[in-house]
Amino acid sequence: MLKITNLHATVGGKEILKGLSLEIPAGEVHAIMGPNGSGKSTLSYVVAGRAGYEVTAGEITLNGRDVLAMAPEERAAAGLFLAFQYPVEIPGVQMTTFLKTALNSIRRQRGEAELDALDFLKLMKAKQKALGVTDEMIKRPVNVGFSGGEKKRNEVLQMAILEPSFAILDETDSGLDIDALKVVSEGVNALRGPGRSFLVITHYQRLLDYIVPDVVHVMANGRIVKSGGPDLARELEAKGYAEFTGEAA
Amino acid sequence: MSNVAAIKKTPEKSAFFPETAERVLAGWAAFMAARPKDPEWLAQLRAQGADYLKTRDLPGAKLEGWKYTNLPPLVKQFGDTLGQTLVTFDPVPGVLVQPLTAAQDMDWVREMLSRPAPVQDANADPALWHLCNLYYRDGIAIDVPAGTEAQNALNIAMACDEDLLYIVHTAIRLQPNSRLTIIEDHRGKGAFWKNALSHIRVEEGAHLVHIRIQEDSDKAVYTQTTEVEVMKGGTYEAVALYTGAKMSRNQVHVRLMEPGAACHINGVSLMRGEQHADTTILAEHLAPHCESNQNMRTILGDRAHGVFQGKIHVHRPAQKTDGYQLSKALLLSEGAEMDTKPELEIYADDVKCSHGATTGRLDEEPMFYMQSRGIPADEARALLIEAFAAEVLDLVKDDVVRENLADRVREWLK
Structure with a gap:
């Protein structure tokens, strides 16, 4: 599925990713944990293709295709999805317009027929329900006036509608209370399946109680420094990251 | 090694001094010779126009209010022949629309057409106004009787299709407690200059929504002067959507005459290529408890140029004024340019006025x-x-x- 090899990337001339390698097979959920500043969010932006994040070496492939050669929208059409840590507000662009345009753009890029307004609304209604996204929310401009929890639910709704094959959840748990965390996790778990992989980026082990990963990686100083099973997350929660950052515990 | 002496050129002086709009006057004698005799009031108006333009040029970059929009070079070829604007509209029940020539002897129309031109000051310049009167031939009169609430919008299409000077006069009156929406559609072809003058009076409790869709060819020049009087509790609401013309100057001057009068002057300009769109607004508060809003969005691509000059003028009696002005511009390319000049002039001490302007990228x-x-x-x-x-x-x-x-x-x- 997704394969990252010896990835180096700079932001504003400063090297943040320093030779990161990672492979996530189809159907698996991997988690990345790590201290602030280890490069977790940079990794997610580099994979999604944000401007200003310059790859200086290494490669990323999705099902064998060169991700770095694609524009962000082509990556989405190829099956990539990033659930943002800070979902962006877009005043004046209605949720329905946004999502319908997104879905049909992806379908068009894949050579599939576009959905008409009615079929799209049916699809959205069905997905909305499970995530507790109200009609009132989708009538608003994208993320405008949404609470922190609503924004995260909205990210998962978009994921449910666009049905990516590989999704990165960038600190989807931040700013969520326990009820919202459950709703969001259930939304993610419902999408788990043999054809779909996830990379869950988080600070805290708590999220991984709800979205149980197959593999946990520790990231520090722009690299993966340790990998293990779900137990590794609990170990980190107890001991902290000191042993990976070179600081005294 | 050779020395080349710098060559100094003396600018050519006009035959008239200091400067005149001689080109636009060139065809005037012939125009008048072909016209029936004017009534006295009209003859006077024309004479005033001619007198002015014999001593002054069309407004350009030398004037403070025109420093971003240099008109004379763009219209120097126009003036000796006048085009005939084709005006079409769908009748709306209860709304009286007729040619100005048929209506010009009515008191209200005559009074409107005879309104004094603005004096040359700040953003105002009388030359374009006088030019309209000089070549007055016909136009449109729209009258809405008291209490009439027009259900349908009045659609007026104005077509110009030759490379000539076009003069368009409009007189609009909404009598007390009437309502009307007017949609002006400008879709001319060719490289013309359209100079238009609109007089509007919104009487007590009346409400006019005035929409202008400007889609003239991108070779055309369009100068529009709109002067509006709003009486007690009346509302003038304008929305101008400009995508056309090589150069446009939209001048709106609203006078809020009596308590409770309001105006909303809104616009969106979408320009690309070498297009230039200038919106110059003056909202004058002459009475207490009036409200004025100016809201402008300008979107500029390629090497397009946008101008917004907006002013709120609050006279001494106009206490409790509520004045608002916001201009936002979006530059889509490096070569695009926006010039903004917001102004407040306030002589009353109990008012609420705010203005803001931003220019940015996506x-x-x-x-x-x-x-x-x-x-x-x-x-x-x-x-x-x-x-x-x-x-x-x-x-x-x-x-x-x-x-x-x-x-x-x-x-x-x-």
Whole structure:
């Protein structure tokens, strides 16, 4: 599925990713944990293709295709999805317009027929329900006036509608209370399946109680420094990251 | 090694001094010779116009109010022959629309047409006004009787299709407690100069929604002067959507005459190529408890140039004034330019006035967010521009009219 090899990337001339390698097979959920500043969010932006994040070496492939050669929208059409840590507000662009345009753009890029307004609304209604996204929310401009929890639910709704094959959840748990965390996790778990992989980026082990990963990686100083099973997350929660950052515990 | 002496050129002096609009006067004698005899009041108006233009040039960069919009070089070829504007409209029950020549002997029309030209001051210049009177031939008179609430919008299309000077006069009166929506559609072809003068009077409790869709050819020059009087409790609401003309200057001067009068002067300009759009607004508060709003969105691509000059003038008696002004511009390319000159002139001490102006580029974050959802960059950009224009177009309450305007924006974005 997704394969990252010896990835180096700079932001504003400063090297943040320093030779990161990672492979996530189809159907698996991997988690990345790590201290602030280890490069977790940079990794997610580099994979999604944000401007200003310059790859200086290494490669990323999705099902064998060169991700770095694609524009962000082509990556989405190829099956990539990033659930943002800070979902962006877009005043004046209605949720329905946004999502319908997104879905049909992806379908068009894949050579599939576009959905008409009615079929799209049916699809959205069905997905909305499970995530507790109200009609009132989708009538608003994208993320405008949404609470922190609503924004995260909205990210998962978009994921449910666009049905990516590989999704990165960038600190989807931040700013969520326990009820919202459950709703969001259930939304993610419902999408788990043999054809779909996830990379869950988080600070805290708590999220991984709800979205149980197959593999946990520790990231520090722009690299993966340790990998293990779900137990590794609990170990980190107890001991902290000191042993990976070179600081005294 | 050779020395080349610098060559100094003395600028050529006009035959007239200091400067005159001689070109636009060139055909005037012939124009008058072919006209029936004017009534006395009209003869006087024309004479005033001729007197003015014999001593002064058309307004240009040398004047403070025109420093961003240099008209004379753009219209120097026009003036000796006048084009005939083709005006078409669908009748609306209860609304009286007739040619100005048929209505000009009515008191209200004569009074409107005889209104004194502005004096040369700040952003105001009388030359374009006088030019209209000089070549007055016909126009449109629109009258809405007291209490009439027109259900349908009055659609007026104005077509010019030759490379000539066109003069357009309009006189609009809404009598007490009447309502009307006017939609002006400008879709001329060719490289013409259209100079228009509109007189509007919104009487007690009346409400005029005045929409202008400017889609003239991008070779045309369009100068529009609109002067509006709003009486007690009346409302003048304007929305100007400009995508056309090589150069346009939209001058709006609203006078809020009596308590409770209000005006909303809104506009969206979408310019590309070498287009130039200038919106110059003066909202004058002459009575207490009046409200004025100016809301402008300018979108500029390529090497397009936008200008917004907006002024709120609060006279001494106009206590409890509520004045607002906001101009936002979006630059889509390096070569685009926006000039903004907001002004407040306040002589009353108990007023609420605010103004703001921003010029910026499309935000990168929403662009990336949309692209990361599969929306191609061009489409994402179009959605953001549409949303930017909608900040003003959404103020239009009539769904059909608003959708029509939004469609024009989408059409431009294609």
